[in-house]
Amino acid sequence: xxxxSIITPKAEAFLKKYLNNASPTGFEASGQQLWLEYIKxxxxxxxxxxxxxxxxxxxxxxxxxxxxxxHADEISWFVHYISDDGFISVIRNGGSDHLIxxxxxxxxxxxxxxxxxxxxxxxxxxxxxxxxxxxxxxxxNIFIDxxxxxxxxxxxxxxxxxxxxxxxxxxxxxxxRYYVGRALDNRMGGFCIAEVAxxxxxxxxxxxxxxxxxxxxxxxxxxxxxxMVAQAIKPNVAIVTxxxxxxxxxxxxxxxxxxxxxxxxxxxxxxxxxxxxxxxxIISTAEEKEIPIQRExxxxxxxxxxxxxxxxxxxxxxxxxxxPLRYMHTTVEMAHKDDxxxxxxxxxxxxxxIESGHNFKYF
Numbered sequence: 260x261x262x263x264s265i266i267t268p269k270a271e272a273f274l275k276k277y278l279n280n281a282s283p284t285g286f287e288a289s290g291q292q293l294w295l296e297y298i299k300x301x302x303x304x305x306x307x308x309x310x311x312x313x314x315x316x317x318x319x320x321x322x323x324x325x326x327x328x329x330h331a332d333e334i335s336w337f338v339h340y341i342s343d344d345g346f347i348s349v350i351r352n353g354g355s356d357h358l359i360x361x362x363x364x365x366x367x368x369x370x371x372x373x374x375x376x377x378x379x380x381x382x383x384x385x386x387x388x389x390x391x392x393x394x395x396x397x398x399x400n401i402f403i404d405x406x407x408x409x410x411x412x413x414x415x416x417x418x419x420x421x422x423x424x425x426x427x428x429x430x431x432x433x434x435x436r437y438y439v440g441r442a443l444d445n446r447m448g449g450f451c452i453a454e455v456a457x458x459x460x461x462x463x464x465x466x467x468x469x470x471x472x473x474x475x476x477x478x479x480x481x482x483x484x485x486x487m488v489a490q491a492i493k494p495n496v497a498i499v500t501x502x503x504x505x506x507x508x509x510x511x512x513x514x515x516x517x518x519x520x521x522x523x524x525x526x527x528x529x530x531x532x533x534x535x536x537x538x539x540x541i542i543s544t545a546e547e548k549e550i551p552i553q554r555e556x557x558x559x560x561x562x563x564x565x566x567x568x569x570x571x572x573x574x575x576x577x578x579x580x581x582x583p584l585r586y587m588h589t590t591v592e593m594a595h596k597d598d599x600x601x602x603x604x605x606x607x608x609x610x611x612x613i614e615s616g617h618n619f620k621y622f
Contacts, residue, residue, distance in 0.1 A: 329448020353479030524551030
């Protein structure tokens with residue numbers, strides 16, 4: 260565990276398959292199946308709730324329950340309107356960025372299968388004078404072209420209002436150092452907790468409590484999956500992993516957005532929802548095991564599933580361990596391999612510091 264990289268070729272192959280699979284909010288089933296099949300050798304049992312959150316269980320039946328969690332869904336679009344001449348208008352499903360849409364290739368998910376399309380946009384030659392100020396991408400004016408002659412042909416393809424749309428961009432590795440692709444937010448979290456389970460199994464670690472590996476749905480529309488599963492599991496402790504912003508790229512202010520840099524380790528967050536004693540345990544473990552960490556603060560809410568767990572069931576000691584990410588909610592999200600390894604290492608080591616009946620009360 261002293262080496263920087265702990266991600267095996269088999270794990271990386273799973274990661275690529277997992278990231279390349281579409282898992283839009285509300286339609287996470289196929290991604291959840293991939294994740295579950297990967298973790299089955301490392302867990303004792305598993306459960307699936309009514310809205311698609313999957314959780315694996317290690318050492319079931321203990322009174323003390325610890326959750327480690329990521330979320331499975333990715334941002335996407337919905338078909339909102341089909342014009343008479345066959346062009347498709349959209350609305351967001353989660354925090355999709357309309358500014359990156361023009362010229363992107365998309366997959367429209369229908370009952371007949373995938374229909375290919377593109378976000379079209381007027382040529383630069385036409386965007387002059389008054390037209391230049393009008394032709395700025397907005398949620399209400401971006402559109403998809405599937406090469407149809409009219410609305411009837413679009414409908415005949417199986418496309419209808421409510422069909423979900425994802426980008427077709429797939430994962431790659433940049434400069435041997437960065438994972439790049441869409442939906443690293445936050446299937447990287449699901450990958451990290453899966454790797455924690457693998458390490459616990461391979462190293463024959465026996466925990467004095469029941470551990471739940473939770474891959475929640477619908478985080479991108481308000482932490483909804485975490486809200487539901489927190490009530491089902493009723494954990495004593497929750498450690499959530501999500502992504503945070505690398506603030507050391509052009510046009511981004513570290514002073515305004517926090518000082519976090521890819522390659523410098525996971526980030527831990529100070530926030531009202533983050534339990535001080537649990538956070539202290541995480542930080543002391545990082546120091547003891549020489550795992551690099553960064554720090555940031557959230558003035559009100561973390562905006563992650565940490566909030567949902569923390570404020571459930573009368574209050575659950577919760578903490579957030581974040582993976583620095585460049586270009587969040589685009590198709591070229593970037594995460595440093597070392598940071599991914601160190602998120603896994605940190606959660607793995609912290610779990611071994613938690614005791615059955617661990618008292619996290621303030622005083």
